[in-house]
Amino acid sequence: MKQFKDQIGNIHTFNSTPKRIVSLVPSQTELLYDLGLEENIVGITKFCVHPFHLKSTKKIVGGTKNVHYDRIKLLEPDIIICNKEENTQGMVEELQEICPVWVTNVASFESNFQMITDFGQVFDKRTEARKWNDKLAFALSDFKKFINNIPVRKVAYFIWKNPYMVAGSGTFIDELLKLNHFQNYFVSLERYPEIDLEKIDEENELDLILLSSEPFPFKTEDGYEIVKSFGDNAQAILVDGEMFSWHGSRLIKALEYFKFLHKSI
Incomplete structure (x- = not known):
């Protein structure tokens, strides 16, 4: 037992x-x-x-x-x-x-490592869990070296439309935004708040608007309306929602995706 x-x-x-x-x-x-x-x-x-x-x-x-x-x-x-x-x-x-x-x-990331360790113990897959955690730790260390010279950008991460919803603080998405040197415009709001585009302060400059592919499948045209609310300097780009929100072994692929994303911005 x-x-x-x-x-x-x-x-x-x-x-x-x-x-x-x-x-x-x-x-x-x-x-x-x-x-x-x-x-x-x-x-x-x-x-x-x-x-x-x-x-x-x-x-x-x-x-x-x-x-x-x-x-x-x-x-x-x-x-x-x-x-x-x-x-x-x-x-x-x-x-x-x-x-x-x-x-x-x-x-x-710490709780993700713990989850993998837990699964290894519960399902008697300790060796496999340790290998995945080792691979993830190496990939994370490598990415931190890559991101070290990337400037901080202010971003808003949209997850839903009608009503518009974004990722705030206390979320895994926010943790990955920080890792990517993305300063979350909505960090003062918790979890996944609804927002009113008409109440956005255009003078508070924004660099990037990240439109997630899930749970709402944003399209390029969805960015036009949002960009107008944040001023002309903001750039809207589509991002892979799985890479910003999935836990577990998916993070190995996410870290490679983030490198590609930064090189394409």
């Missing part, structure tokens, strides 16, 4: 290593796969698109905010993976009636 604590402080006790996994977090589905747990994954969400073939080999149990509890129950999982930001508290509470629900809470 082993006990483990998840990232919101819940204690989980397992008589044996969990074998049947339902993952309700797209980025963590990818991490589970990269840790060598493909055979153990029995259920995923419709948004779990990496690796793509899982959508045809695993049971789709819904989205990240709404799931089919009956489908999950029929899969007889040993553990369900959720995330504090991606999934709702109500979901977690109802899922706990089925089996233990492991909740992650990733808002920094």
